[in-house]
Amino acid sequence: MAEVIRxxxxxxxxxxxxxxxxxxxxxDTVKADDVIAEVETDKATMEVMGYVxxxxxxxxxxxxxxxxxxxxxxxxxKPGEDYSSLLEGEGKKDAAAPAPAAAAPAPAPQAAPAAAAPAxxxxxxxxxxxxTVIRxxxxxxxxxxxKIVAWNKKVGDVVKGDDVLAEVETDKATMEVMGYAxxxxxxxxxxxxxxxxxxxxxxxxxKAGTNxxxxxxxxxAAPAPAAxxxxxxxxxxTPAPAPDQAPAATATSTxxxxxxxxxxxxxxxxxxxxxxxxxGSGDGGRIIKKDVDSYVPAAKAAPAAxxxxxPAAPAFVPAGQEGFKDIxxxxxxxxxxxxxxxxxxxxxxxxxxIDVNMDKAIEARKSINEISPVKISFxxxxxxxxxxxxxxxxxxxxxxxxxxxxxxxxxxxxxxxxIEEGLIVPVIRFADQKTLSQIASDAKGLYDxxxxxxxxxxxxxxxxxxxxxxxxxxxxxxxxxxxxxxxxILAVGNIVETAIVEKGQIKTANIMKLTxxxxxxxxxxxxxxxxxxxxxxxxxxxxxMLV
Numbered sequence: 001m002a003e004v005i006r007x008x009x010x011x012x013x014x015x016x017x018x019x020x021x022x023x024x025x026x027x028d029t030v031k032a033d034d035v036i037a038e039v040e041t042d043k044a045t046m047e048v049m050g051y052v053x054x055x056x057x058x059x060x061x062x063x064x065x066x067x068x069x070x071x072x073x074x075x076x077x078k079p080g081e082d083y084s085s086l087l088e089g090e091g092k093k094d095a096a097a098p099a100p101a102a103a104a105p106a107p108a109p110q111a112a113p114a115a116a117a118p119a120x121x122x123x124x125x126x127x128x129x130x131x132t133v134i135r136x137x138x139x140x141x142x143x144x145x146x147k148i149v150a151w152n153k154k155v156g157d158v159v160k161g162d163d164v165l166a167e168v169e170t171d172k173a174t175m176e177v178m179g180y181a182x183x184x185x186x187x188x189x190x191x192x193x194x195x196x197x198x199x200x201x202x203x204x205x206x207k208a209g210t211n212x213x214x215x216x217x218x219x220x221a222a223p224a225p226a227a228x229x230x231x232x233x234x235x236x237x238t239p240a241p242a243p244d245q246a247p248a249a250t251a252t253s254t255x256x257x258x259x260x261x262x263x264x265x266x267x268x269x270x271x272x273x274x275x276x277x278x279x280g281s282g283d284g285g286r287i288i289k290k291d292v293d294s295y296v297p298a299a300k301a302a303p304a305a306x307x308x309x310x311p312a313a314p315a316f317v318p319a320g321q322e323g324f325k326d327i328x329x330x331x332x333x334x335x336x337x338x339x340x341x342x343x344x345x346x347x348x349x350x351x352x353x354i355d356v357n358m359d360k361a362i363e364a365r366k367s368i369n370e371i372s373p374v375k376i377s378f379x380x381x382x383x384x385x386x387x388x389x390x391x392x393x394x395x396x397x398x399x400x401x402x403x404x405x406x407x408x409x410x411x412x413x414x415x416x417x418x419i420e421e422g423l424i425v426p427v428i429r430f431a432d433q434k435t436l437s438q439i440a441s442d443a444k445g446l447y448d449x450x451x452x453x454x455x456x457x458x459x460x461x462x463x464x465x466x467x468x469x470x471x472x473x474x475x476x477x478x479x480x481x482x483x484x485x486x487x488x489i490l491a492v493g494n495i496v497e498t499a500i501v502e503k504g505q506i507k508t509a510n511i512m513k514l515t516x517x518x519x520x521x522x523x524x525x526x527x528x529x530x531x532x533x534x535x536x537x538x539x540x541x542x543x544x545m546l547v
Contacts (some may be wrong), residue, residue, distance in 0.1 A: 001075025002057060004086055005036070005050045005199070007067040008138040009177065010457065014041045016066045019073070028056045030076055036074070046457070048138060051199040052076045057083055070132070070180040085125040123214035131206025132181035133215060134165065136196040139177075139457065143170045147195040147331055148202065157185045159205055166202070171335030173424075173460075174453045187212045195331070239273075260287035267292045271318065294323070298354040332421045340481045347400070347519040351479050354532045356539050358495050358510045364542040372437045378512075379415065379469045380440045382492055385538035385547055387411045387431035390465055393531040397464050399485040400522045414463030414483055416442060417450045422451050425483055426465045436545075467492060477513040487522040490535075491515040 007017050017039040024036045035047045036056070058075040061067045074084045136146050146168040153165050164176045165185070187204040189194045201219055201363045204212055258276050260268075264287045268275040271292065278295045280287035296318055329337075361381060368376050390397040390411050399406040411432045414425035426446035428439055449455045466483040471494040480491040493513040514535070518528045538545050 002075050002081050002083040002086060003052045003054070004072050004133075005048075005052065005074040005076060005134065006070050007010045007039070007061075007073050008048060008198075009069050010039065010041045010046050010138065014069060016068045016071075017041050018066045019061050019063050020045050022059065022063055024056050025060055026056050030054065030056055041130055046138075048073075049198070050074065050076055051197065055079045057081060058087075068180070069178075070134075079425065085121075086128065088125075088129070099346045102115050121218075123211055124218040127206075127211045131186060131204050131210045131212070131215065132179070132183070133201055133219075134177075134179045134181065134203040134205060135199045136168070136190075136202050136287055137177060138198050139168065139173075143198060143331075145195045145197045145200075145331070146170050148190045148192050149174055151188060153185050155185055155188055159183065159185050169331055171331040173455050173457075175456075177202075179203065179205050184208045186210055187216070189216075201250075207321045258287065261289065264289050264292050271321070272315065273297070273317070324330060330421045332424070336422045343482050343484050347482055347484075348521060349482065349517050350520050350525065350528075352516045352518065352525070352528045352532055353477070353538055354514050354516075356512045356514060356536050357500075358512045358539065361539055361542050362495075362510055368436060372440070374435050374437050374440045374444065376440050377443075378471070378495065379467070379492070380436055380443060380541065381542065381545075382469065382490070383413050383415060383428060383431055383439055383443070383467055384434075384436055385535050385542075386465060386467060386490055387413055388538055388545060389531055389535040391432050392534050393527065395527045396488050396518075396523055398485060398487045398522050399464070400519055401485075408464040410464065412460070412462050412464045414460075414466035415446075415484070416466060416468040416480075416483070417447050419453075420452055421453075424455065424460055425463060425466055426450055426455060426460055456544045466490070471495060471512065477515065479515050480517050482519055484516050487519045488531075489517050491517065 004314045010017065018041075019037055020040045021038040022036070023038070024030055024034065030036060030050055030053065032051050032053050033049060033243050035389055036050045037048045038045055039048050054076040055078065056074060057077050057079075059409075060072045060074060067073050072087070075086060077083060114451065123132075139146065149167040150167050151166050153159055158184070159165065161180050161182050162178060165179045166177050167174055168177050183206045185203060185205055186208070189201045189203060201216070204210075204215060254294060258281075259280065260275055261282070264278075267273055267289060268278065268287075273295060274293075275287060277297065278287050278291050281291055282288045318353060344515040358378070361378070363377055365378065365381065394407050394409075397408050397411055399408065410430060412427050412429045414427050416423055416425050416507045426443075426449070428434070428442050428446070431439060436440070446455070449459065463483065463486060466480075466486050466489040468480040468489060469492040470478055471492050474494055476496055478491050480489045482489050491514070493515075495510050498511040499506055499510050500511070502509075503509075504535060514532065516528050518525075
């Protein structure tokens, strides 16, 4: 069945998007990861993928024109397939949104049969006339799936077009998702804490009583399964034992044997515990697993010292048992792993290191902060110096594009920030044109947003060069992995008082170590070295940054 591609929600304030460019034309074969168009929003221009495979049958918005969020921009299906019913249903919904019936109860998805019936085209067409499918939107340029953090509505609730249906965690931030449809929430396809692929069905909104199963069958999606019971009953109707506890023994010992479950005996043997010394809390005093886990042997009286023999040390008994904790990967951590692995293994890194005397920078910062409206950090000074050096060495401000090198004329500096979920790189735009106080103000605002998970896509994308600073954590020197699509990243170490030799005299100076990681495909060694020399000059004589 043909599938609709809708205008995705690309920012929290977006209501429509303008098609800046189509990368496919009607009749072209498209794959799930193909970029089909570029969309200009109120914040940035971003790529849109269809996440479906087939032939591009229909383009609904011409280049240069706009479409509302969730509006149809394209249809993909089999060659020659009739897709008119999809457009008819959309037209009727636009003409008059169905009024939700207050008295009619909303069908619960749990009541649907376990196996979806084969798709009925007539039933599907009729259902789509009265309902809108809400799909997982593309909320960042690197997003492939989103995790539902919370649902703000439940099945049966009446919703409006501007209601926030859910909060979705992407690889970059947690954002609100609106359905842009009026009606009753008929179906929730993804539970809280679970993920859905971009363009996957997460909900259906429409007229109460609409045949949701027909839509799901046509999409190949199964209704939400009913929650399973906590304990499965046995054949005689009594609850089955928990999986980590052995079944209780029914026979009692009359020959002096210790009554213990097989699991308890095995665990006691592994721990070196005398099972006969463990008090049992099971039926009839039977020893079970938790008794062994909580058993602490009583201190034994020290044996009388024998002539010429030292007393034996008491046997070691571990206080606990071996264990581990599996930590599920967040979307951000998965993306960090994927993108930096691609960078490290695809881009041939090389590293250039240099020592910078920060004595004058320390004095200058102290004087600047006496008059600056915001506090200037050393990292702010590094960002400013890097931006000015990039202006003199544009080859470092470039991106490797596969079959060509893109030399960026604007300078947007990404400044890496460590947050609980991983690492994110807010971007300070046009850093070479801003004063130190403007950079400090921008940086502080972006860092606060990052830590509160409030960054928007345009605030963490578009970097042309990156800075990673671990000096405040006491790290003297390190190397950083290039942050795509940049060709270089600067690793900044701690400022350390160091003995140096100057004109034959030993003196101390405050030295900061910088390491530049370069992509050798687009930046040569000599180019990177000249960039570092210029950067060093700005930091060692900060007044030159004010000229």
